[in-house]
Amino acid sequence: MVLDDTLLDDPARLAEADSAGLLRATAMAGAQVRATTELAAELELADRLDVGRPRALVLLVRPGVSRTATQLLAALLSPACPVPVVVSDTVPGWIGTLDVVVGHTDDPGDRELAASLERAVRYGATVVLSAPPEGPVAASIAGKGILLTPRIPVPAELTFPRALTAGLLAANALGLLVANLVDLADRLDAEAEKNHLAHESFVNPAKALALRVAEHTPLLWGLDPVARAVAAHGAHAFAMHAAVVCDVSDYRQALTRPVLHRAAVGSTTERDIFADPTDPAGLPQPRVLLLSVRSGPGPDALRHEAEDLLTGVDVLAPAEEFESDEPTRAAVLALRLELASVFLGLAAGSIGAAAGTRP
Structure with missing residues (x-):
């Protein structure tokens, strides 16, 4: 070097x-948090996840920042999370109506993920997905899951704040974690300015x-x-x-x-x-x-x-x-x-x- x-x-x-x-683009982390939070409010994510304590929370790991954001969310939830947290590349075979699936991808054509999500919604699981609005992945949960699409255009390698925010919003709504998303966005803005x-x-x-x-x-x-x-x-x-x-x-x-x-x-x-x-x-x-x-x-x-x-x-x-x-x-x-x-x-x-x- x-x-x-x-x-x-x-x-x-x-x-x-x-x-x-x-x-x-990196400095727009706070904007990503706010945009994702606003979209979740418009989609009434908190009300739709007000289903009581899930049997299990499944965190999906896909290539890119999805992996590191999911690892961080899992670490934040442990060790006090009152429900099992399962980190997996795909939806487990035992998925059912009492489970919640949360994931992020920047690849709208990830067919392995799309097939996995189709199975999740077919068996009645609640799905929260952060992903682009087009392609097989979005279509796999159309009308059945909660799709948080990007509103702040940044390269795929810089979507970590959006991926993490989607997970935090779901964990908040399920009562598994308490995260102040307003403060989070403000602190990220302050860090970017610094x-x-x-x-x-x-x-x-x-x-x-x-x-x-x-x-x-x-x-x-x-x-x-x-x-x-x-x-x-x-x-x-x-x-x-x-x-x-x-x-x-x-x-x-x-x-x-x-x-x-x-x-x-x-x-x-x-x-x-x-x-x-x-x-x-x-x-x-x-x-x-x-x-x-x-x-x-x-x-x-x-x-x-x-x-x-x-x-x-x-x-x-x-x-x-x-x-x-x-x-x-x-x-x-x-x-x-x-x-x-x-x-x-x-x-x-x-x-x-x-x-x-x-x-």
């Missing part, structure tokens, strides 16, 4: 490099994060299950926009890999600023990012333990910046990682105008 770090603090060049408008391309890197958290990750191998280690799910989305974003491969792990699991953990400890110690950033084998050094969403005695104790071992480690903990519920903290952290990945991709030339000029 050849990084042009001067690009990040030159708004005019940065805007020119972002020929596809990815920064603007990370505006005109703000210099020393006051722009996403730019600063991009520079910290550059020319390193990011180790995205979650201090709680929700943070671990956000880390998975961050890894997806870094791979998608910046061609950067990340390690994703629960911090306790990371402790069971002694060689990598030892390298991580070494990477957080004081280094010579003139030292070669690569190791003797020419490989990028690891950069540990500890992610924290939940708070309380358990998560806080684990964080203190990690900070004692990893001196000077980067900790991304939204709870230190603002007060809000877990879904909002998780979504804001996911957005910061997405923006950092776009900034890094633009500075490295893996996306944007520079990428288009490469052979």
Whole structure:
């Protein structure tokens, strides 16, 4: 990766490099939340899901951001959810009238999903689907399920806020989770403003994060299950926009890999600023990012333990910046990682105008 770090603090060049408008589209996360919430209200989603406690909540996983959004929703629901939460690629064979199915896809022609949803509605399950309005997928639940179509046009790789909002709306309506969608949209707007391309890197958290990750191998280690799910989305974003491969792990699991953990400890110690950033084998050094969403005695104790071992480690903990519920903290952290990945991709030339000029 050849990084042009001067690009990040030159708004005019940065805007020119972002020929596809990815920064603007990413910053529309709050708008996606509001649009999806408004559509759900128009479709009377809350009333239609007022059917009592379901036998099971089935969360469908499809390629793209559907996977990371579903993993995050499942983590937010656990461990206190009063009904079984089943994460599956397709609708299980035992689906019935007492079950609720929630899913997101950006592929209107996903025939495997369409056939699966047809089976769900045929057996009387309640279906909430976030998907485009045309194609076999939408047709599979026409007149029988609740279809939340996109109202904010963004590339498929940036629909994570819409996918998550659809799941949160369903969980709220079923009484399985309490998420403040108004606050969520406002916080996402505030995060986008904080990370505006005109703000210099020393006051722009996403730019600063991009520079910290550059020319390193990011180790995205979650201090709680929700943070671990956000880390998975961050890894997806870094791979998608910046061609950067990340390690994703629960911090306790990371402790069971002694060689990598030892390298991580070494990477957080004081280094010579003139030292070669690569190791003797020419490989990028690891950069540990500890992610924290939940708070309380358990998560806080684990964080203190990690900070004692990893001196000077980067900790991304939204709870230190603002007060809000877990879904909002998780979504804001996911957005910061997405923006950092776009900034890094633009500075490295893996996306944007520079990428288009490469052979």
